Amino acid sequence: xxxxxxxxxxxxxxxxxxxxxxxxxxxxxxxxxxxxxxxxxxxxxxxxxxxxxxxxxxxxxxxxxxxxxxxxxxxxxxxxxxxxxxxxxxxxxxxxxxxxxxxxxxxxxxxxxxxxxxxxxxxxxxxxxxxxxxxxxxxxxxxxxxxxxxxxxxxxxxxxxxxxxxxxxxxxxxxxxxxxxxxxxxxxxxxxxxxxxxxxxxxxxxxxxxxxxxxxxxxxxxxxxxxxxxxxxxxxxxxxxxxxxxxxxxxxxxxxxxxxxxxxxxxxxxxxxxxxxxxxxxxxxxxx
Amino acid sequence: xxxxxxxxxxxxxxxxxxxxxxxxxxxxxxxxxxxxxxxxxxxxxxxxxxxxxxxxxxxxxxxxxxxxxxxxxxxxxxxxxxxxxxxxxxxxxxxxxxxxxxxxxxxxxxxxxxxxxxxxxxxxxxxxxxxxxxxxxxxxxxxxxxxxxxxxxxxxxxxxxxxxxxxxxxxxxxxxxxxxxxxxxxxxxxxxxxxxxxxxxxxxxxxxxxxxxxxxxxxxxxxxxxxxxxxxxxxxxxxxxxxxxxxxxxxxxxxxxxxxxxxxxxxxxxxxxxxxxxx
Numbered sequence: 001x002x003x004x005x006x007x008x009x010x011x012x013x014x015x016x017x018x019x020x021x022x023x024x025x026x027x028x029x030x031x032x033x034x035x036x037x038x039x040x041x042x043x044x045x046x047x048x049x050x051x052x053x054x055x056x057x058x059x060x061x062x063x064x065x066x067x068x069x070x071x072x073x074x075x076x077x078x079x080x081x082x083x084x085x086x087x088x089x090x091x092x093x094x095x096x097x098x099x100x101x102x103x104x105x106x107x108x109x110x111x112x113x114x115x116x117x118x119x120x121x122x123x124x125x126x127x128x129x130x131x132x133x134x135x136x137x138x139x140x141x142x143x144x145x146x147x148x149x150x151x152x153x154x155x156x157x158x159x160x161x162x163x164x165x166x167x168x169x170x171x172x173x174x175x176x177x178x179x180x181x182x183x184x185x186x187x188x189x190x191x192x193x194x195x196x197x198x199x200x201x202x203x204x205x206x207x208x209x210x211x212x213x214x215x216x217x218x219x220x221x222x223x224x225x226x227x228x229x230x231x232x233x234x235x236x237x238x239x240x241x242x243x244x245x246x247x248x249x250x251x252x253x254x255x256x257x258x259x260x261x262x263x264x265x266x267x268x269x270x271x272x273x274x275x276x277x278x279x280x281x282x283x284x285x286x287x288x
Numbered sequence: 289x290x291x292x293x294x295x296x297x298x299x300x301x302x303x304x305x306x307x308x309x310x311x312x313x314x315x316x317x318x319x320x321x322x323x324x325x326x327x328x329x330x331x332x333x334x335x336x337x338x339x340x341x342x343x344x345x346x347x348x349x350x351x352x353x354x355x356x357x358x359x360x361x362x363x364x365x366x367x368x369x370x371x372x373x374x375x376x377x378x379x380x381x382x383x384x385x386x387x388x389x390x391x392x393x394x395x396x397x398x399x400x401x402x403x404x405x406x407x408x409x410x411x412x413x414x415x416x417x418x419x420x421x422x423x424x425x426x427x428x429x430x431x432x433x434x435x436x437x438x439x440x441x442x443x444x445x446x447x448x449x450x451x452x453x454x455x456x457x458x459x460x461x462x463x464x465x466x467x468x469x470x471x472x473x474x475x476x477x478x479x480x481x482x483x484x485x486x487x488x489x490x491x492x493x494x495x496x497x498x499x500x501x502x503x504x505x506x507x508x509x510x511x512x513x514x515x516x517x518x519x520x521x522x523x524x525x526x527x528x529x530x531x532x533x534x535x536x537x538x539x540x541x542x543x544x545x546x547x548x549x550x551x552x553x554x555x556x557x558x559x560x561x562x563x564x565x566x567x
Contacts, residue, residue: 227435
């Protein structure tokens with residue numbers, strides 16, 4: 001016998017607990033709020049934190065978009081989408097504009113988000129100071145005492161070793177001038193998008209049992225030294241070989257046979273939207 | 289001429305345990321060494337008071353378990369102190385008992401006014417970070433955000449403590465004990481702290497390294513005019529470094545005075561025993 005699942009998979013008590021943690025996270029920007037991470041039908045470390053946030057937030061009128069590494073069609077994104085739709089019946093979308101909740105792994109969409117949208121990020125390692133001290137009670141104390149020399153030290157070490165800051169993703173940020181936060185493994189390219197974002201950004205780490213948030217219109221400042229300031233990845237001179245976009249995060253693709261490098265939009269839905277509008281324009285022109 | 293002490297310690301107390309009616313009262317209690325035989329409470333530091341003057345080196349000697357390291361840890365806020373007062377002659381904390389400050393303010397004192405060299409470099413260094421990073425940590429903690437100036441200062445200090453610059457990016461865990469100790473000293477000095485604590489710095493080092501570390505400390509003290517508290521059970525170290533000394537036994541000060549005087553003409557029975565057991 002197959003029993004009908006509760007709306008949005010969780011019982012109401014679970015949703016309430018997660019929402020309560022979320023409210024606290026919004027009230028203290030950048031502070032990691034512990035929560036009772038549930039056992040989910042996907043493995044921990046595969047987006048259970050984000051999934052739990054999404055399920056606790058979602059209502060019947062929501063429209064959901066899920067991305068994984070910038071793509072809407074990758075396996076993980078599709079499985080999560082299916083689970084949520086199966087248990088809620090909400091419509092799915094690939095368009096950033098149409099979505100009310102966007103769950104994402106590793107990217108913030110290229111299109112600026114609006115105030116009626118919520119971005120849910122899946123976080124593998126929420127603690128920016130974990131490398132400095134493995135003990136939770138020590139890192140918690142450092143946060144409490146505003147002692148972030150460790151976070152700076154990690155960046156300093158990179159400069160000493162490699163001549164520049166080498167954070168590929170999750171470059172630490174100051175939120176609202178107080179807490180240092182690991183902004184999920186988004187590329188540095190997306191860090192500035194968090195600053196004064198119109199949309200609420202929620203971050204959930206299921207395995208580490210933490211929820212934290214960047215409320216709308218909050219200052220988010222990436223850590224950088226006076227003589228080695230924070231910079232985003234540069235794709236100067238390159239453009240997407242499909243849609244020709246330049247000011248976006250590009251994937252570098254190398255043809256194994258010819259060893260030729262091509263660049264392509266990482267945000268697939270943005271790329272497709274650009275291609276479609278281009279096509280529409282061309283069709284209109286040829287009619288005239 | 290009266291100098292104002294840079295560090296004033298008054299009636300410092302540190303106990304491990306709750307205490308019982310037998311040992312609660314300071315005047316009437318009878319302890320076995322430094323603990324109460326009825327309840328097992330250890331009185332590690334009892335009513336310790338002293339002054340540290342600018343530019344002087346104060347030696348603290350005593351057998352193991354006499355409370356000298358515990359007291360130092362208390363002064364450096366590594367361990368909580370049970371009672372007493374500590375004053376630092378610095379505009380930021382003038383006339384404030386620093387033991388009662390908030391943990392943020394205590395951290396300010398640790399980062400700006402204090403330097404600490406632990407007996408075991410594991411406590412003072414991050415073994416997985418480079419040596420230059422270890423020295424940088426303290427400068428970053430004190431608000432340094434300029435990589436080139438931090439690097440330049442670290443290099444100067446590493447040269448001062450005779451660590452070859454080609455090894456500055458190496459992790460201290462690859463270093464010998466003596467080298468680790470010297471990196472620790474460089475780190476402690478990075479912010480030009482007016483007060484430096486040295487806890488058994490030469491213990492466990494071989495004689496030639498001991499001599500070079502001691503030389504270094506002496507030289508730094510002369511050049512930079514830093515006030516130091518040197519804790520050691522080794523009278524030779526105290527003789528070489530300290531101008532004034534304190535002898536501790538069972539958590540209390542039993543004798544204090546000029547180092548020469550204490551070593552040449554010890555008054556207390558225990559100090560006499562200590563001095564004459566020197567080989």
